[in-house]
Amino acid sequence: MKIRRVDGELRRQIEHEANRTYGVSDFFSSYELIISGEGRVRATTPETLQLASILKKVDSIGLYVAKYRKWGLTLSIEGSHYLCQQLKNTLELDRDDAVRWMMAAPVEARQKTSGKFVVARYHGFCMGTGVMGRDGRAYPQVPKWRRIPEE
Amino acid sequence: MEQRRITLSEQLLAFLRELPDIDLNSLIDAYSRPLPSSIRINTLKTNMEKCLSLLREDGYLLEKIPWTHYGYYVSGEENLAESIWHMLGLVYFQGPVSMLAAELLDVEPGNHVLDLCAAPGSKSTHIAQLLQASGVIVANDISVDRVKALASNMQKFGVINSIITLRDGRIFGKRYPSTFDRVLVDAPCSSLGIISKDWGVARRWSERISERISRLQLGLLLSGFDALKPGGKMIYSTCTLHPLENEAVVSELLEKRENAKLENINVEGIKTTKPVEEWRGITFHPDIGRCIRIYPYDSGAEGFFFAKIVKQDHGEA
Numbered sequence A: 001m002k003i004r005r006v007d008g009e010l011r012r013q014i015e016h017e018a019n020r021t022y023g024v025s026d027f028f029s030s031y032e033l034i035i036s037g038e039g040r041v042r043a044t045t046p047e048t049l050q051l052a053s054i055l056k057k058v059d060s061i062g063l064y065v066a067k068y069r070k071w072g073l074t075l076s077i078e079g080s081h082y083l084c085q086q087l088k089n090t091l092e093l094d095r096d097d098a099v100r101w102m103m104a105a106p107v108e109a110r111q112k113t114s115g116k117f118v119v120a121r122y123h124g125f126c127m128g129t130g131v132m133g134r135d136g137r138a139y140p141q142v143p144k145w146r147r148i149p150e151e
Numbered sequence B: 001m002e003q004r005r006i007t008l009s010e011q012l013l014a015f016l017r018e019l020p021d022i023d024l025n026s027l028i029d030a031y032s033r034p035l036p037s038s039i040r041i042n043t044l045k046t047n048m049e050k051c052l053s054l055l056r057e058d059g060y061l062l063e064k065i066p067w068t069h070y071g072y073y074v075s076g077e078e079n080l081a082e083s084i085w086h087m088l089g090l091v092y093f094q095g096p097v098s099m100l101a102a103e104l105l106d107v108e109p110g111n112h113v114l115d116l117c118a119a120p121g122s123k124s125t126h127i128a129q130l131l132q133a134s135g136v137i138v139a140n141d142i143s144v145d146r147v148k149a150l151a152s153n154m155q156k157f158g159v160i161n162s163i164i165t166l167r168d169g170r171i172f173g174k175r176y177p178s179t180f181d182r183v184l185v186d187a188p189c190s191s192l193g194i195i196s197k198d199w200g201v202a203r204r205w206s207e208r209i210s211e212r213i214s215r216l217q218l219g220l221l222l223s224g225f226d227a228l229k230p231g232g233k234m235i236y237s238t239c240t241l242h243p244l245e246n247e248a249v250v251s252e253l254l255e256k257r258e259n260a261k262l263e264n265i266n267v268e269g270i271k272t273t274k275p276v277e278e279w280r281g282i283t284f285h286p287d288i289g290r291c292i293r294i295y296p297y298d299s300g301a302e303g304f305f306f307a308k309i310v311k312q313d314h315g316e317a
Helices: A008-022 A046-052 A077-086 A095-102 B010-018 B024-032 B048-057 B122-131 B144-157 B169-175 B200-204 B207-226 B247-256 B286-290
Strands: A032-036 A040-044 A058-061 A063-069 A072-075 A090-092 A117-122 A125-132 A137-140 B038-041 B061-064 B071-075 B091-093 B112-115 B136-141 B162-166 B180-186 B228-238 B260-263 B292-294 B304-311
Touching: A008 A032, A008 A063, A008 A072, A008 A077, A008 A117, A032 A046, A040 A046, A040 A058, A040 A077, A046 A058, A046 B136, A046 B162, A058 B144, A063 A077, A072 A077, A072 A117, A072 A125, A077 A125, A095 A117, A095 A125, A095 A137, A117 A137, B010 B024, B038 B048, B038 B122, B048 B061, B091 B122, B112 B122, B122 B136, B122 B144, B122 B180, B136 B144, B136 B169, B144 B162, B169 B207, B180 B207, B207 B228, B207 B247, B228 B247, B247 B260, B247 B286, B247 B304, B260 B286
Parallel strands: A090 A117, B112 B136, B112 B180, B136 B162, B180 B228
Antiparallel strands: A032 A040, A040 A063, A058 B162, A063 A072, A117 A125, A125 A137, B038 B071, B038 B091, B061 B071, B228 B304, B260 B304, B292 B304
16 A cells, blocks of 8 residues: 655645634644545554554555545544534434434435535534535435445 | 254264363254344443443343443344444444453553454454554454455544554564564454354364364464564464364464463453363363363353463563
8 A cells, every 4th residue: 555645735735624614623633644546535643654654565544534625525424523523514413314314315404504515413423524415405425335224 | 933953063063072071062052042142332432321321212222241341232123233323333243252352452552453363353443442542453354355344344433543454464473573562363263163153154164174274373373473572462362162273273382482471361250161181182281271262152152262372571481
């Protein structure tokens, strides 16, 4: 695995985007960020990255926390979990909507939201990013392998 | 409804009858019963109290597994595997005895830990939780497909201090000698301890499988030991009952590495059986009595073998 560290200008851009979209003031500042194909951003500790540098045949390092593309930054379920206390643009869900969210089915935004992306929250747990549609519904970006299967 | 009773081959029965201190009838009864459903609560994402309360609110019945810190038997009308809490990674399904592997490793925050045969990640995620996000867990496996499952589980569990490697575990000792504070070798095995999960294991088993796999197990154990720092600790575990895959492998390590010592294993809340000290005319290392066997009828779940090995500093008696 080729390790591409995120630092300098790219790191500033990602931090800026996290702040602009989600109100995050501390985007994994005490962690190392690395970026792999399709703009997938992973976070890990400096100690982990140091040990990884001496190992061969590394498949992956740390936690996938976000995806950074030209059109914006989306947070993974774990990325939003880590940043949950800081997130501003969130949708509080009830149980039925939380289940729908984890099925990747669109969810009606019952609160006022701003911008293209929102993060769902249920019982204090952040559940990743959804894209706001023009129909006022949020379209969750839940990967297939994390979805509750439809009956 | 009456429980179907498993029928074992003559070859397997003959082998089981040879094992000292075994209750064959109880073993066959245990093989015939399904394994209980059990979970480990992910303290990297939540705390025990909150998680238990959420699960109970959703109607799940939970009962603490006495020999674990985070394990619970679970039952309920809803399928927890398809619940929000499982999909978010707050709980991890794992056999109750399998949880002992990481529990026995004496992991401390800050340790560098190697899990040599890590997929699908049950023990690695458990180790990560014991590390409390401090230190590093290196989770290795040889199979591309199994590493995918491992990576998914580590992600879902929220492990930030992990490195996943894809290679033959037998190489670590040579490439990275004296590197890790803790090593887990949960070796591939003939799985005679988990026949309840898959009756096909009993049909497929032959003496040859155990003989062949024991060579691989020894290679992994030696490699894991060599990768251990002096003063470091290692757990060797299998979910099988064959002495060739358990006591014989550990005994050979003790012969080949003079600074390898066995530690006593004390587990509360579960009945254990003493290991096999002699098998088909071969007497194992005199310290082998420090290992433990857990039979499926002892645990009401899986059967396992555990050995706890310490790498002594040079000159340490």
